[in-house]
Amino acid sequence: MADKHDVKIAVIGGSGLYNLENLEVVEEVNPETPWGFPSDKIIISKLPSGDKIAFLARHGRGHYLTPTEVPVRANIAALKFLGVEAILAFSAVGSLREEIPPCDFVLPDQLIDRTRGLRPSTFFGEGLVAHAGFADPFHQGIADLVYKHRGVMDQYTLHQNKTAVCMEGPQFSTRAESHMYRSWGADIINMSALPEAKLAREAEIAYQMVCMSTDYDCWRVEEEAVTVETVMENMVTNSANARKLLNAVLPDLDKAVRDNTLLPDLKGTMKFSGMTAKEKRNPDTVAKLEYLLPGYYI
Numbered sequence: 001m002a003d004k005h006d007v008k009i010a011v012i013g014g015s016g017l018y019n020l021e022n023l024e025v026v027e028e029v030n031p032e033t034p035w036g037f038p039s040d041k042i043i044i045s046k047l048p049s050g051d052k053i054a055f056l057a058r059h060g061r062g063h064y065l066t067p068t069e070v071p072v073r074a075n076i077a078a079l080k081f082l083g084v085e086a087i088l089a090f091s092a093v094g095s096l097r098e099e100i101p102p103c104d105f106v107l108p109d110q111l112i113d114r115t116r117g118l119r120p121s122t123f124f125g126e127g128l129v130a131h132a133g134f135a136d137p138f139h140q141g142i143a144d145l146v147y148k149h150r151g152v153m154d155q156y157t158l159h160q161n162k163t164a165v166c167m168e169g170p171q172f173s174t175r176a177e178s179h180m181y182r183s184w185g186a187d188i189i190n191m192s193a194l195p196e197a198k199l200a201r202e203a204e205i206a207y208q209m210v211c212m213s214t215d216y217d218c219w220r221v222e223e224e225a226v227t228v229e230t231v232m233e234n235m236v237t238n239s240a241n242a243r244k245l246l247n248a249v250l251p252d253l254d255k256a257v258r259d260n261t262l263l264p265d266l267k268g269t270m271k272f273s274g275m276t277a278k279e280k281r282n283p284d285t286v287a288k289l290e291y292l293l294p295g296y297y298i
């Protein structure tokens, strides 16, 4: 199936970004993975070069999954099964910094986990223990490539090397929490960077979030706190800019992946991550992992 599709890169669209425009749709697929079905059908489209790319709406088209409910393991496993080696993941975020106004974009390079243990966040466990490196949760090579194209965003700024905090939600933060995140050094906040980034790392997929600022959360004491209305208002401008950025970045990213020039190369990094003695491995878990990392743990 992976060969049939020959898809190397994927875009995950978040709140307000539910499809890719301007690309010819080739087919829709809905692979059942050992972790269930993805959020929605995966749309396979053609780039101008003829190469295929995948698009997945994180909350489903029509936005019916809360951040906690997103079947992230199935999403990442399904993309990996199609052959995906790099993911550009879009996310609507609140800004925790004056210098990141609504409609600016941010390429985070660090991440603070404030999810609450409700989301399955690893492909391992149940008789197969493995540990992935996660010191740098995003992919510098993809970030650099996206940053090169910042000119397409007109008057809006694309910031790099910022810290994101991922909270559970679905309620927004209290003012005290928002101030606390600022004091921790966080620059932006969302509800979906995790476990997406962790699972992509376990699947050896290069993963970078492109965060689109929609609001100032609630730390600016004299101002109204974030609402969905504000977020969606600013997403009109943001999704137009996301599409411009995608038109510029996708051909380059696809070429870099196909030419093997995207660094760091994550392929093979999980090969020696397993801790469990061969005779102690749970055969059912080993069988599931065959879907994701064939030959690694068998």
Ligand SMILES: CSC[C@H]1O[C@H](OP(=O)(O)O)[C@H](O)[C@@H]1O
Pocket: 013, 014, 015, 016, 058, 059, 067, 090, 091, 092, 093, 169, 190, 191, 192, 193, 228, 231
């Ligand atoms: C609609 S505001 C909160 C919601 O928006 C972001 O979604 P996504 O990351 O999928 O763009 C944020 O993470 C929350 O899930």
Ligand SMILES: Nc1ncnc2[nH]cnc12
Pocket: 092, 093, 094, 095, 167, 172, 173, 189, 190, 191, 214, 215, 216, 217, 218, 226, 231
């Ligand atoms: N203020 C905020 N907090 C969490 N997630 C968000 N997504 C967009 N704005 C957000």
